[in-house]
Amino acid sequence: MSDQPHILVVDDHRDIRDLLGRYLRQHEYRVSLASDGRELRKLMADDIAPDLIVLDLMMPGEDGLSLCRWLRENHDVPVVMLTALGEETDRIIGLEMGADDYLAKPFNPRELLARVKAVMRRAQSLPVGRKGPLPGGQVHFDRWILDRTRHELRDANDVMVPLSAGEYGLLCAFVEHPNMVLNRDQLLDLTRGREAIPFDRSIDNQVSRLRKKIEHDAKNPTLIKTVWGGGYMFTCEVAEK
Amino acid sequence: MSDQPHILVVDDHRDIRDLLGRYLRQHEYRVSLASDGRELRKLMADDIAPDLIVLDLMMPGEDGLSLCRWLRENHDVPVVMLTALGEETDRIIGLEMGADDYLAKPFNPRELLARVKAVMRRAQSLPVGRKGPLPGGQVHFDRWILDRTRHELRDANDVMVPLSAGEYGLLCAFVEHPNMVLNRDQLLDLTRGREAIPFDRSIDNQVSRLRKKIEHDAKNPTLIKTVWGGGYMFTCEVAEK
DNA sequence: AGCAATTTGTATCAGATTGTCGCATTTCGT
């Protein structure tokens, strides 16, 4: 058996499926194709165990969102979502549903390849395949404990650090998407959902405020890293407990 | 025969064709023009073997999409597509799959040039066979430790050396391709991927900046060697840990 | 309702990062 990573592409559009398949194979991947949710489930039941799934959001019948959720619950495999143009909401829902990354159509195959590689790298670097803990429950990171039931942050000595609602939401977004770069739009969507679009840089302020509370040295952040021109990244091992 | 790269522009609009021809010639390219699919096929049959084709999507008669597919199947040449803004999404997606890049009209000639360059340098792909470590995890080299999960560089005594996003990306590119010459285009491709195409020699500056941080004596580099006329080479034993 | 405290978006400016330019220096072919 080959050691090429195995990718499963799920899209109802035949052209896209075939072209993606060809493109990924050209780049040293083993590729399987499925045209809808039924085929996806069948393949997963056959235990083909792909290393990554590329999933179209908009499909007749069962849509990508519920499929993604199903995958999350029943399989340990990273997912990259394809979302239609202009569907700002969907891409973020995709993230919330547990996709590891998304890509808006139209996209360059080259870019998809880059994301696939990046997601694989993350999946590989973490003990479990999963990128971050599911929402809910207690979470440990660095020397902190975040209790998502009580919305509280405590340090190793159980001393509580008060967080404002905004700070808490931002921290949750980070905790649920660790070790991946989140740009300001994504962070806004994750924290404020679909509400009014505030000034892009309001998030900077929140980051700044949050850093002051959780970073050992806010001037040299180790938890929330700035990615110049890209956004922010929560670089930390996150453990569900 | 000249060593200028040869570009074939296919567009039914005379003014666009001429404008592009003039602009690309100004920038050291050899340019041929075709006004429709018939001419394109004829030129290809004549074996003019362009290094790249700029192809308009919307053309009377045979459209760009089917032409692109035809090119894919019968010739090994990169294609940059021109698409009108607001065209039906599905069609665009289809074309994305076949073309190496696309550009929405109206476009800035400068931007087209950037894409053309990017696609070309991609075509001269990296040698196969990876010699360095896979992305992800910790990596040791010289007296340094590069943590690709935290995006941090530390010395043997665990003292962190702050790297900017650009410096970090460049170092990763080197670490993942050690002991092989990487030219500037390849380095740009590895660090910036698909994005804006900066002045070729911006990479020189990044190398210079990186050297100052990781070389013992930046004036006599031992880690990042200059290969005159070829690029740079990371000469170092890299160990995954 | 009235008022203070808290939270959060916006404005602003200092500092950091990065692409580009210009010129000195190095390298190579002749």
Add this chain to the structure above:
DNA sequence: ACGAAATGCGACAATCTGATACAAATTGCT
């Protein structure tokens, strides 16, 4: 050794980010 071409790098401008200050909005309390 000489000139052409390639590279090194300091300088600069454009852009991005961090942090402070402030105003608007929200909340808690009487």
